[in-house]
Amino acid sequence: MGLPEISVVFVLQDLEFGGTQRQTLELLRRLDRSQFTPELWILRDGGDFLQNVRTLGIPSHVLSSCLAVNPTSLLNLWRRLRRTRPDILIPMTVVPNIWCRLLGRLAGCPVILGTCRGGGSVKRQHEKRLWRLAHHHACNAEALCKGLAALGTPSHRLTLIENGIDVAQWDAGPRSDIGKRLLAVGRLHEDKDHETLLHAMALLPEHHADARLTIVGDGPLQHELQTTAGRLGLDDRVRFEPARHDLLPYYAQSTLLVHPSRREALPNSIMEGAAAGLPVIATDVGGVSRLVVEGKTGLLVEPGDAKELAQAICTLLDAPERAHDMGSQGKQHMQQHFSMDAMVQNYETLLHDLAAVLRS
Incomplete structure (x- = not known):
């Protein structure tokens, strides 16, 4: 009998036009469902890619009907974290990387995989203070890995996974x-x-x-x-x-x-x-x-x-x-x-490694 599926939740601030949104949806669509049970949580309503999520049938939850992240978004994030406690929580954009670490730790999430995906993300995500709240970090550029390392993040808690494209x-x-x-x-x-x-x-x-x-x-x-x-x-x-x-x-x-x-x-x-x-x-x-x-x-x-x-x-x-x-x-x-298949495989390998530590 194989290992149980690994529950993984990706969190975006919104589904507006953007590279990270597109990459996240591709990753969600391609993750092996025999190994992972992925979901997408979005902190606020609206966005260019909302229809894509529905068309692709990706399990998703919009945490606020407002068009801006607000206290309702964060309250619903907290409630859902307490209720579901996914095996691995992955905030993908700046605002989720701040609040998912704070609330995820309070909710007792087993693994929080922080991400750095933009040129200014190390500063905007307050990594100087918050990097310790993520159990591991995935960056899509070597410069971001170096930026986190300069703040004291150990190399064994950093993984470089470059973007992919079909x-x-x-x-x-x-x-x-x-x-x-x-x-x-x-x-x-x-x-x-x-x-x-x-x-x-x-x-x-x-x-x-x-x-x-x-x-x-x-x-x-x-x-x-x-x-x-x-x-x-x-x-x-x-x-x-x-x-x-x-x-x-x-x-x-x-x-x-x-x-x-x-x-x-x-x-x-x-x-x-x-x-x-x-x-x-x-x-x-x-x-x-x-x-x-x-x-x-x-x-x-x-x-x-x-x-x-x-x-x-x-x-x-x-x-x-x-x-x-x-x-x-x-x-x-x-x-x-830069194949999309390689990117997905790299994420699947990392998620398996993190889940193995969780189960050890």
Whole structure:
């Protein structure tokens, strides 16, 4: 007779458009049900991926009907933790990583697997004070593991599990001549630094004045960025589109992906763009250099440098055959080094190891 199934609860703040949300749903969908009984808890209602959860049949519980995390969210989190006490509790975003550790410890959860998944997560999750409340930590970028280690987290309590992607899902098919179409995908937040990208667009020389940029995402800086685009005279060259879970049409109709972030871990939009066959221009921050091989699958630039970013854009627009070759090699790079199956297997191995300690 085999071991009983391991109950695992993943907790997200919301189901809004975002890489961690997408990765979490893929992981939940693919976990071996003969070994694990997974659930998803969401601290607040609404979000772009809510329909996906229902369609995929993932067992889920929304802990508040409000569109913001509030005392009701936390009270219901506490009640559910006390009632169910899952074998392994996994907070996946910043706010859950704070409250699941505090309330999970009080509720006597056997194993809390903390996660760090964003460029600023070590600071935002108050890891300096809270890392001890997680029994183990999973990070999606080496830089985050180093950040936790610098705070005193022992190496045996750290595991690196990089994001995965199903390349077949992002096959954009053959591209016709679609002109000079740039794409940026990401939340309109200061970390993503769309402002530098807008200034780079304004610096493009006259022979690239026909280049067009589409920015896909929502966030607090939307009005400010639209104002900046108007002030730079880019109203007819830059289009803002709301976040959506189906991004393939945008990748399919683009020439290259630009990712100008100041802080990152292992961004999903770069992985998706590369899997769709796009060359990528990105800032060399966090784990981005793991995804973009300089000169082979794209170009890396320094963060916050609009002039260097504009030069990189010109380099690829001036050499479409080279850009196309970079896109092809980028897809191969994703297939060889960042498969979704490998990510899921790594998580399953870690969860088994943690459960073995629990049962010993």
